[in-house]
Amino acid sequence: MLRIAAGRVYDPANGIAGEVRDVCVQDGKIVADVPGHARRIDARGMVVMPGGVDIHAHIAGPAVNAARKLAPEEHRADVLDRTEITRSGSGGTVPSTFATGYRYALLGYTTVVEAATPPLAARHTLAELRDTPVIDAAFLVLMGNNLPLFELIRTEPARVREAIAWWLGATGGYGVKLVNPGGVEMWKRGNGNVTSLDDEGPGVTPRSVIETIATAVHELGLPHPVHVHCNNLGVPGNWRTTLDTLRTLEGRRAHLAHLQFHAYGGRPGGRPRSRAPELAEHLDAHPELSADVGQVMFGPAMTMTADAPVSAVLREITHGRWVNADTEAETGCGIVPFTYRERNYVHALQWGIGLELFLLSRDPWRVVLSTDHPNGGSFLSYPRLIRLLMDREFRNDAIRRVNKQAMKRTVLLDDLDREYTLEEIAIITRAGPARLLGLRDKGHLGVGADADITIYDDRDDREAMFAAPRHVIKDGRPVVEDGELRAAGAGRLLRVAAAYDPGIEPTLERLFEDRYSVRFASYPVREPWLLEPAHTVAAEPR
């Protein structure tokens, strides 16, 4: 039992914005009250928020691990010693699993969504998550370039819904991810990419994939809507594709990943410009749609994506290391180490577009924080990003430092006076993502919620404040005290339960045999040690 006494509480989901009050914890949950002898944390002068929720990051699985193997120099420079309670490890832009768990916890984050797992590799992602301590984690299953699903979309679109529910059950996944639908498959065939939603592509158009799968996910009533990485990532002029995608999705719930990378004006091959204002406005007008920003932060990053053709383009820009990994019937994967530089026009523009999306969006519940870790920068850069949003002077100093031509292509030189409040930060870093993910026990401090709580010293330097929370409570247990890790137990797998008609299995088995190199029987993950401990969220079919 625990009483967090007299902190300034930010719990936007329950309408609490900076009220001084107690938060009580028992048996891992928030309760209304605890007896006087309960342990007490004196939080006077401190800020109390729900634990952070990261809606889109790359922390586990074959792509992440391929990047780890690629960057030993980063690990040599940033090692973690073994302690009484922690395993050793290494950091950099792609930390070892243990380091990932510890560092998220030390940042006040208690829930993270791994955003891209090939279903064939689910066991690998699950095994890494098992070695990622403290945090609860979910993963999204890549379905936008899946050959059996393409076949169903062509021939029996009404059954796509059953197939998706089967796939989620077979992998332990939480939600459905589309990455450059149709385009990755074209690229794997050696046929380039798709450039519009109506390209015939691999026998289905990107639009038909998006429509059919978004509808299926919507009808299944999954807690998190379809999570879309649009076609044409990074291509100047791609905002039209993004807008076309949003219009195609209309009427269904949908989440767009790393919107910044999809908000470029200009012409392909030419210089990009910002179309953030138009996309922010469109999102504002459509309450069923949401996005995470995918902010770019200056400094080292590791681009890793299922959008393999994009990595092939980046390879020709950096002329540095490049990894490609094709997964049969399902997806591609590309990795290119990358550094974003203030003086570079494109990088500065990307940085500016991210800030524009944050500052121009009127509904923080639907435009939430991400750097697409580690693509736009490490999760460790979130505190700096928060300061950029909260501190106009700090932001304007930064704007004056970066490439001027790029800033002229944004609205940032207009000295936008918006400064995010602590309440809004609590929304974009926990309450909003939890709501978008349909995690009803997370991201808030109401009675019955998971007791995942972060307590910060209230410091003027918001970067310093958010970089080193004073206390972090996970499931009611203190894991960080006075800024130090004190406990590092296992987190849980967050997965979804969606019922399906077992009649889909023979159909899938038939579609499966010719396309995979493992047997159908080997495919579903049934091993309890990979799937537990878990918290299962039930779908609510419409």
Place this chain on the structure above:
Amino acid sequence: MADATCAGCGCACDDVELTAAGPVRTCPLGDAWFAARTGDRPPLATVEGRPASLDEAADAAASVLRRARAPLVYGLGQTTCEAQRRVVALAEAIGASVDAAGSGAAHLAYQAIGSSTATFGEIRDRAELVVIWRADPVVTNPRLLERLRLERATRGPRALVVVDAQRTATAEEADAFVELDAADDFEALWALRALVTGTQLDRDRAGGLPLDGLGDLAKRLLGARHVALIHGAVDALGARNVPSTPGAVDALSALALFALVRDLARDRHAVTLGLRRDANARGAEDVLAWQTGFPAAVSFARGHPREEFSAATLLDRGEVDAALVVAADPLEQLPPAAAERLRELPTVVVDARATATSQAARVAFAAAADGIEVPGTVHRMDGVPVPLRAPLAGERPGVEDVLAAIAERL
């Protein structure tokens, strides 16, 4: 009759059945793998060659490892990812160096320029041209050609080319064979890079390179829309700039091979596949990478992971004072000098079978066999996680259980 996954090599064939008469759909390696892990089994544990209980042996093993100041942990490639993660945890707890048997040096080329890879199904369904570079899968991974649909009868218009020092069994299956000494790998691959990017080669300066064969190969590479280059083991350069394992590709040549694939990938799809002997060699690399950030030999001597010399080098240099061997037979695998050093050290072996190393060990455990009595996961050579099943029930503790019993006594 029960479904099984064969862990006899890096192909991890999951279409095998185990019947009373033995395994079905296996290859000679698979048959040997099953045979070594069924039938008469060694006693559960021995200490100094005498049968012992699990507790006695675990006490003895913990005492060996506790006393060691510079322990070596070796093996991993023939057990599951589940056991490997425990092995690495144990290595960390005792401040050991850990080296996966036969981990090779492909990571050096990978870390220099990256690579392009694909799973079996992609290569089977898409590669119009497959080049097997200094590898003989017909011998080392007998079902590979079948699984990639590269046998003469099944491959249709797809072409298979083998590059090797002599006509191997795999070369007999190929449409074309290019004879090439291992010592010429780098020059030949660099020459191919020149040929596929349209650079003229000066025949007078090409030394012993078989330029006609390479020119023909370059034409084939340029003519295919989708190519796969399959290579065998990659070794660090040893003395006199030749790989320490005969028939291996050296790390610099692997870099040239990856670079060639990268060049080819500009105008077509191009991928590589590295063959693995041990069923879970790839898993060992993966588990080490996710737990430490480094894919190959790692030392925990300083409390954090650091890249380390190979087990053979450490043994040669006398920098090891005890060893924990997990599912490997280093006395048979290591170079003779290193093996002799190992033989002199107090050694703990955890394996499913009896090996030369287990028979010479101070403490040996014959654990339940992964994939026969114990389920788990292996990462096939292409990285795909494949479940091992447990077609036969067993009484014995598995590798993981034995490691846990040792760990709790440390």
